[in-house]
Amino acid sequence: MEQRRADSIAEALEEQIFDGTFADGDRLDEIRLAEHFGVSRTPIREAFLRLTQSGLVEQIPRRGVFVRQPGPVELMEMFEVMAELEAASARLAARRISDAALEELKQTNVRCDAAVHAQDADAYYRENERFHHMLYRQSGNGFLEQECLRLHRRLKPFRRVQLRLRGRMAQSMAEHEAIVAALAKGDSAGAADAVRQHVAVQGERFQDLMASLKPAAE
Amino acid sequence: MEQRRADSIAEALEEQIFDGTFADGDRLDEIRLAEHFGVSRTPIREAFLRLTQSGLVEQIPRRGVFVRQPGPVELMEMFEVMAELEAASARLAARRISDAALEELKQTNVRCDAAVHAQDADAYYRENERFHHMLYRQSGNGFLEQECLRLHRRLKPFRRVQLRLRGRMAQSMAEHEAIVAALAKGDSAGAADAVRQHVAVQGERFQDLMASLKPAAE
């Protein structure tokens, strides 16, 4: 069944770094982790390399690996890049999206709306994610889609907090509809701007994000 | 002396994949490479993991690693993303760039111009790269800068061909000046569009790129 132990270990460690089990600056002990997972040091080391390339840990030669949680500045930067990447997706999608896909986006928004009225944050979260993934896909650029997914995944633990805030779901919904409207018109620049606004972290949302950083785990 | 053998081996392999020593679909033999580099299999395997994460090779469980050169479609997609990322850099830089940095950009362009008149392709290439790196930096977003550098580096072997084409240097120069002008005016949208035009591969440049794909090594 197991594809490769090193891979599943990497995913497990990734998850533990995301959820705050390991704090910023913590050193990951090869031997302890090897015992913990019941394997030798080799798969642990291979997992470390994967995490290093993902930017989740830093590997200092002859010193070990240390988890590297993004600080406030880096986080803002990552959200800014996410906004630009998604805006690019929208820009391209405005010219390339099919009628069928556009209809599907609208359907997703309907389900989003239902979740808002039902005050179902989880359902909203699910449909919202679906909306964005479809947007990436409709850029018609597989590489861009992958890059968007990569960063989206990396920012996941930080984005979750934002939706819980009162009123944010309704506002997010309205932004979704603006995006779909721009796409329907084939308005590249408008779609890009709408998405950028939607994704960007600014104003009071910045404060919210910063406040959510302090507790390591939720 | 040696920081870590695995790292230098990864760089060496990377270089060999870039320059066409290994063609698309080639399998990288751990044992042969270990002998070739005079090390054991372990550093080779660690190097493989790095290359996997960079997307240069594909690792199929229990089968081995195979080099994965981007095909025409993927290459176009990557250039499109590069254009969008650099456009984002310019968009942000237009608001954030300092007078000193703007002046330095102009200076770089002067050196570019000199290289054009001297028909010195290498000097032009060097100054052109410098121009783009400065642009990334002036976005004021370190994460974006890193992402740009990453993709820039990945596309390096394919971009090199383009500059050799007759007349391309002069056109590129003109585009640089348009970019600087937009930045000087603080025109975000204009700077972004200018950069996108500059980086994008379209029209006859697409044909040139495709033509350059056929010979594995130059």
Add this chain to the structure above:
DNA sequence: GTCAAGCATATTGTATACAAAAAATTGCCC
């Protein structure tokens, strides 16, 4: 008492040995 040097210890990086799985070859049967 403090600082420095040397030693001990712990930890990383590499090599090799072993196990498991897939591919290839050979032999057998149809």
Add this chain to the structure above:
DNA sequence: GGGCAATTTTTTGTATACAATATGCTTGAC
């Protein structure tokens, strides 16, 4: 003679042993 299956062989994935280096502590000298 061809196809299928079993065995052999090659190769990947993991474990362990070894080497090299950095760190921290102890001890001694000033």
